[in-house]
Structure formats: C-alpha cells, structure tokens
Amino acid sequence: MYPAQDPRLNHILDALPTLEHERLFPHLKLVPMPLGMVLYESGATLRHIYFPTDSIVSLLYVMQDGASAEIAVVGNEGAVGVSLFMGGETTPSRAIVQSAGSAYRLTGARLKQEFNRHGEMLHILLRYTQSLITQMAQTAVCNRHHSLDQQLCRWLLLSLDRLRGSELKMTQELIANMLGVRREGVTEAAGKLQKLGAIRYSRGKITVLDRPKLEKLSCECYAVVKKESDRLALPNRSS
Amino acid sequence: MYPAQDPRLNHILDALPTLEHERLFPHLKLVPMPLGMVLYESGATLRHIYFPTDSIVSLLYVMQDGASAEIAVVGNEGAVGVSLFMGGETTPSRAIVQSAGSAYRLTGARLKQEFNRHGEMLHILLRYTQSLITQMAQTAVCNRHHSLDQQLCRWLLLSLDRLRGSELKMTQELIANMLGVRREGVTEAAGKLQKLGAIRYSRGKITVLDRPKLEKLSCECYAVVKKESDRLALPNRSS
DNA sequence: GAAGTTCTGTACGCGAACGCACATAGTGAA
DNA sequence: TTCACTATGTGCGTTCGCGTACAGAACTTC
Numbered sequence: 268m269y270p271a272q273d274p275r276l277n278h279i280l281d282a283l284p285t286l287e288h289e290r291l292f293p294h295l296k297l298v299p300m301p302l303g304m305v306l307y308e309s310g311a312t313l314r315h316i317y318f319p320t321d322s323i324v325s326l327l328y329v330m331q332d333g334a335s336a337e338i339a340v341v342g343n344e345g346a347v348g349v350s351l352f353m354g355g356e357t358t359p360s361r362a363i364v365q366s367a368g369s370a371y372r373l374t375g376a377r378l379k380q381e382f383n384r385h386g387e388m389l390h391i392l393l394r395y396t397q398s399l400i401t402q403m404a405q406t407a408v409c410n411r412h413h414s415l416d417q418q419l420c421r422w423l424l425l426s427l428d429r430l431r432g433s434e435l436k437m438t439q440e441l442i443a444n445m446l447g448v449r450r451e452g453v454t455e456a457a458g459k460l461q462k463l464g465a466i467r468y469s470r471g472k473i474t475v476l477d478r479p480k481l482e483k484l485s486c487e488c489y490a491v492v493k494k495e496s497d498r499l500a501l502p503n504r505s506s
Numbered sequence: 507m508y509p510a511q512d513p514r515l516n517h518i519l520d521a522l523p524t525l526e527h528e529r530l531f532p533h534l535k536l537v538p539m540p541l542g543m544v545l546y547e548s549g550a551t552l553r554h555i556y557f558p559t560d561s562i563v564s565l566l567y568v569m570q571d572g573a574s575a576e577i578a579v580v581g582n583e584g585a586v587g588v589s590l591f592m593g594g595e596t597t598p599s600r601a602i603v604q605s606a607g608s609a610y611r612l613t614g615a616r617l618k619q620e621f622n623r624h625g626e627m628l629h630i631l632l633r634y635t636q637s638l639i640t641q642m643a644q645t646a647v648c649n650r651h652h653s654l655d656q657q658l659c660r661w662l663l664l665s666l667d668r669l670r671g672s673e674l675k676m677t678q679e680l681i682a683n684m685l686g687v688r689r690e691g692v693t694e695a696a697g698k699l700q701k702l703g704a705i706r707y708s709r710g711k712i713t714v715l716d717r718p719k720l721e722k723l724s725c726e727c728y729a730v731v732k733k734e735s736d737r738l739a740l741p742n743r744s745s
Numbered sequence: 746g747a748a749g750t751t752c753t754g755t756a757c758g759c760g761a762a763c764g765c766a767c768a769t770a771g772t773g774a775a
Numbered sequence: 776t777t778c779a780c781t782a783t784g785t786g787c788g789t790t791c792g793c794g795t796a797c798a799g800a801a802c803t804t805c
Contacts, residue, residue, distance in 0.1 A: 328647045331726055336650045338643040353636040354629055355738055359730055360643060385624045390593055397592040400639060404577040404599060407646035408567045411575045411686040415792070438752065447650040449793060454753060470752055470801060487570055491598055499594055654762070677782065688763060693783060709771060709782055 272297055274371050276320035278344045278500060279395055284387050291381055291388070295371040300324070302436075306347055306362035313356060315372040316348035322368030323429045325445055328360045336410070336447030337422075339402045340365065342429025344496060349396050351375045352382045352389075365445065366426065366435060398492075398499040405488045413486040415448055419456045420485035422446060423466070427475055428493065438471040460484070511536055513610050515559035517583045517739060518634055523626050530620055530627070534610040539563070541675075545586055545601035552595060554611040555587035561607030562668050564684055567599045575649070575686030576661075578641045579604065581668025583735060588635050590614045591621045591628075604684065605665065605674060637731075637738040644727045652725040654687055658695045659724035661685060662705070664731065666714055677710040699723070 274295050275281040283291065300322035307313050309329065317324065324347045327337045338360055341347050347370075350358040381388050409418055422445065426435055439457060443450040457473075460466045465480040466473055475481060482489065513534050514520040522530065539561035546552050548568065556563065562581045568574045577599055580586050586609075589597040620627050648657055661684065665674055678696060682689040696712075699705045704719040705712055714720060721728065 326643075328643060330647065330651065334651055336647045338646055349639075350636055352632070353639075354633040355636040355734075358636070359640060359734055383624075393591070394593040396635075396639075397589055397594040397597070400588075400592075400635075400642065401598060403639065403642045403646060404565075404567060407577055407642060407649055408569065408575045408686075410646055410649035412569065412573050440752075447647075450752095451754085451794095452792060454755090458754080468753095495594075495598055679782075689782095690764095690784085691762060693785090694762095697784080707783095 272320060272369055274318070274320075276343055277318040277346075277371060279346055279391055280318050280371065282387075282391050282500075287381065287386050287388050291373070291377075294373060294377050296373075298370055298372050300364045300368050300370050302364055302367040304364040306364070307358075309359050309361050310357050313348045313351050313358075314375055316346055316351050316375065316378045317362075317370045317372045318346050319343050319370040319429075320368065321431065322364055322370055323366035323426060324362050324370075325365040326360050326362050327445065334447065335444055337445040338406060339399055340422075340425050340429065341399075342426075344429065344500060345395050345399065346392065348375075348378075349392070349399060351378055352392055353396065365441070366430065366437070394499045398496045401495040402492050405492050409486060409488040410447070413488065415446070415452050416456045416459060416484065417486040417488075418446055418448075419453065419460070420465075420481050421489040423473070423475065424478075424481055424485055424489045425492065427478070433475040433478070435473050435475075436471055437473060511559060511608055513557070513559075515582055516557040516585075516610060518585055518630055519557050519610065521626075521630050521739075526620065526625050526627050530612070530616075533612060533616050535612075537609055537611050539603045539607050539609050541603055541606045543603040545603070546597075548598050548600050549596050552587045552590050552597075553614055555585055555590050555614065555617045556601075556609045556611045557585050558582050558609040558668075559607065560670065561603055561609055562605035562665060563601050563609075564604040565599050565601050566684065573686065574683055576684040577645060578638055579661075579664050579668065580638075583668065583739065584634050584638065585631065587614075587617075588631070588638060590617055591631055592635065604680070605669065605676070633738045637735045640734040641731050644731050648725060648727040649686070652727065654685070654691050655695045655698060656723065656725040656727075657685055657687075658692065658699070659704075659720050660728040662712070662714065663717075663720055663724055663728045666717070667732065672714040672717070674712050674714075675710055676712060 274292055306317055306324060319341060320343050324341045325337050326339045327335050329335045347362050350356060409421060427433065439453040440450045443453045457468060461468060463480065465477045466475050513531055545556055545563060558581050562579060563586045564576050565578045566574050566576045586601050589595060648660060678692040679689045682692045696707060700707060702719065704716045705714050
C-alpha cells in the first residue's frame with residue numbers, strides 16, 4: 268500500500284512506465300481539494316490538469332437559467348482537464364469538487380510537453396478520455412429513459428467506486444444539483460432506498476449498507492460505464 | 507467548388523496539410539451510405555473509420571429493452587469511429603446512417619498508422635473528438651432539462667447544418683427513435699412547428715421554411731454545440 | 746440552552762410525456 | 776381501382792417529476 272498521499276494512488280499516474288514516471292513526478296504538486304472548489308469554469312482556459320487521489324470531481328454544465336446537470340464524475344481513475352491535450356484548451360462545463368480530498372496537478376504547459384512526446388502518457392490519456400466519453404453518453408441515455416430512483420442508485424455507485432469505504436458526505440441538496448433534479452425528489456428516492464435497507468443517511472452523510480441491492484435497483488447504465496471503464500484502464504505497473 | 511464527390515467535402519480530410527493529404531488520399535475509398543446502414547454495432551470491433559461527405563450518421567445507444575437514444579450526430583464536419591484512434595477499438599454504441607449519401611472510409615490499420623505518425627492528422631482528430639464530447643455532454647443536459655419541442659428544434663438544426671439544402675428525408679417515427687421519445691410526441695411537436703410556419707412536412711419529408719424561427723424555439727443547447735464545433739474546426743487549407 | 750441555520754420530510758396541484766387504442770390519409774403495387 | 780401498407784393525427788387515463796409551501800429535526804453559534 269502507498270502512503271497517505273502518493274501520485275500512484277491515481278490510476279493514470281500509476282500506469283506510467285518508469286521513464287515517464289521519473290520525468291513527470293518531480294513536477295506534480297499535491298493540492299488539497301476542498302468540497303465545492305471550482306477547478307475550472309465554463310469557457311475558461313485551463314491552467315492545470317488534475318489527477319485526483321482520494322477526491323471526486325464532478326463535471327457539470329450550468330445553463331443560462333441556473334439549472335445544472337452532471338455530465339461525468341472523475342475520481343482516482345482519471346484526470347480533470349482533458350481538453351488541454353485534446354487541443355481545445357477550454358470546454359463549456361464546470362469542474363467542481365464533489366467529495367473533498369487531494370489531487371496531484373500538473374501545469375498545462377508541462378502536460379502538453381509530455382503529451383507531445385507521444386509516449387505512453389498519450390495513449391493512457393486517450394484511453395481514459397474514451398471511457399469518459401462512454402460515461403457522458405450513458406448519462407445522456409440515462410437522463411432520457413430512467414427514473415430518478417434508478418439514477419440515484421447509479422450515481423451512488425459511481426461515487427462509491429471512487430472512494431475508499433462505503434460512506435459519502437453529501438447532502439441531498441447537492442445530489443439534486445448533480446443529477447439536475449429537485450431536492451425533494453432525492454429525499455423521496457433516498458427514503459425508498461433507506462426503507463429497503465440499501466443505505467442509511469442523515470444530514471449529509473450517506474452510508475451504503477447493501478451494495479448488491481443498490482446495483483440491482485440501478486439501471487443498466489452503471490454496469491455499462493463500469494465495464495467500459497475497467498476495460499479501458501491499463502493494468503497497474505507497480506502492483 | 508468540388509466535384510460531386512471529393513474527399514475534401516469532409517472537413518477533417520480537407521484540413522490535412524499537403525503531405526498527409528498525399529499520403530492518405532490514395533487509400534480512401536468512397537462508399538455509399540444508404541439509409542439505415544449500420545456502420546458498427548455496440549461492442550463490435552471497428553474495421554474502418556468513416557468520413558461522411560453528404561451523409562449523416564447517428565451514434566445511438568440501444569438499451570436492453572430496445573429503447574434507444576441518440577448520443578451524437580456526425581456529418582461532413584467529422585468522422586465516425588473515433589474509438590479506433592482513442593485506443594479502445596470498440597465502443598458501446600451503434601452507428602447508423604440517418605440520412606443517405608456517401609462517405610470516404612479508411613481501414614482501421616491505415617488510420618492508426620497515420621495517427622501514430624503524430625502529424626497534423628492527430629491534432630485534427632483530437633480536436634474533432636473534443637467537439638464530439640461537447641455534443642454528447644450537451645445531449646445529456648438537453649435530455650434532462652428541455653422539452654420535446656425544444657429538442658426537436660435542436661435536432662432539426664443539427665441535421666440541417668450537416669446537409670445541403672433545407673430538406674431532410676426522415677419520418678417522425680425515425681426522429682422519435684433518435685430522440686428516444688414516442689412517435690406521437692414528435693407528431694405533436696412537429697405539428698406545432700408547422701402551425702408556426704417554421705417547417706413543412708409530409709410523409710417523411712421535412713422542409714425547413716424559417717430557420718431563424720427554429721433557432722429561436724430551440725434551447726440553448728444547439729447554439730452551444732454549434733459554437734464549440736465551429737471553434738474547434740480548423741480553417742480549411744484548400745479554400 | 747436559546748436562537749438561528751441547515752437538512753430533511755410531506756403534501757398538493759400542475760404539466761409533460763407515456764402507453765395504448767384507433768382513426769385518417771397519402772403512396773405504391775396488383 | 777382496389778388493396779395493402781406506411782405515415783400521421785387524436786384522444787384518454789396514468790405516471791413521473793416539477794414548483795411551491797411549510798413543518799419538523801438536527802447541528803452550530805453565541
């Protein structure tokens with residue numbers, strides 16, 4: 268196991284071969300990721316790419332009227348700021364810390380430098396980007412066809428996968444923002460899950476009691492994203 | 507203007523510098539794209555990448571229960587099969603021709619060969635992929651927050667942008683499949699648009715009469731996608 | 746421990762889209 | 776012309792989530 272914080276807690280950084288590893292690690296900076304921290308605003312030029320270790324970041328789109336919807340969620344399996352190496356520099360969405368923790372970050376310039384060496388980093392980042400694409404696509408489908416109950420299950424599972432333990436600190440209000448639904452709707456859905464014994468919650472703390480039950484109640488979307496994400500993740504080199 | 511079919515009708519191919527242009531064009535094969543043609547199935551290994559000239563391709567996800575939803579639409583501004591160079595080889599969605607026409611295609615091997623030279627093609631494809639990402643994200647948001655009426659406008663505009671002329675051959679049934687809604691819902695929404703004088707339609711033929719009106723009735727999603735797509739498109743080298 | 750704030754629970758009417766059923770109208774083939 | 780088929784129009788009851796309003800409960804601060 269790694270110490271409390273180590274770049275290799277992030278799967279992308281962990282997957283780098285020794286050479287790139289040595290080249291890059293000295294430039295990584297560990298930064299705290301407090302709840303609600305905005306990593307970038309819609310349309311703003313990205314300055315860094317972030318590799319979460321134990322934090323979770325939501326990519327969400329905020330509309331003109333203030334309504335919002337989560338597009339994807341990023342944890343220690345990925346990176347925040349893919350548009351840096353994709354070439355667009357900006358992206359019309361907001362990245363906000365959904366679960367506090369830490370991340371390693373790299374300046375955009377340094378990242379692009381490494382990316383343009385066309386080494387393993389390029390392939391790893393592109394593969395990760397594809398899994399991100401899958402997640403977005405599945406979010407679109409899920410928003411169209413599935414019930415709030417199912418979506419809540421999907422969301423809980425996606426978050427759970429990116430955390431250690433089975434507890435997440437998150438008010439129903441915030442979850443509603445992420446899912447782009449009413450807070451009352453989340454209260455109701457969460458109430459059902461609690462009655463079923465799948466979760467327990469109280470004032471911003473949700474404990475998952477019965478994960479298999481949650482998976483059963485979720486729509487197929489979770490499984491699709493999970494499977495694709497696992498498939499596209501390269502094997503750890505340090506394990 | 508180009509002849510009836512020319513690789514440069516596709517914006518990506520058109521943006522290639524001379525050297526790559528000469529290297530690649532001999533390997534392009536012009537293929538007809540009849541309505542309903544499936545370019546790839548969910549999870550199937552991609553054999554080719556397609557560059558539409560005057561056809562439109564829908565990327566859609568089909569669920570276990572048969573329900574479907576469009577994730578993105580690709581015309582002469584882009585390419586179908588991005589997972590080939592992103593590294594995943596497959597993708598959990600289906601690509602199906604939504605508007606008949608033609609496309610140039612390249613074998614996956616040849617594409618990867620060119621991609622791995624790390625020339626201009628790589629950057630062009632990555633930038634395009636980012637605009638595709640934006641489209642998917644916006645689809646997710648739109649599915650969550652906007653009415654069927656608004657979504658129909660968005661969809662019509664996105665299709666229109668990828669066609670010459672202002673007429674599209676498309677039954678309400680098919681549109682419903684793309685949007686992931688009921689056919690009756692489309693009938694109703696299209697009826698409204700016709701009453702307002704924005705479109706005229708009859709048995710699988712839709713004519714846009716008043717595009718500005720359509721844009722006005724559409725949600726912001728169309729404009730966001732359009733703007734980002736334009737921003738990420740490189741300038742034509744041959745114009 | 747009192748007051749204020751935050752989080753959660755509940756209720757009611759409303760509107761959008763759904764599922765279903767069936768009617769009408771163009772279109773093409775025999 | 777007639778028939779079959781496809782595309783579109785319409786109606787009805789239902790469900791889901793929304794907007795609004797408000798009440799209770801738990802935590803924080805003073």
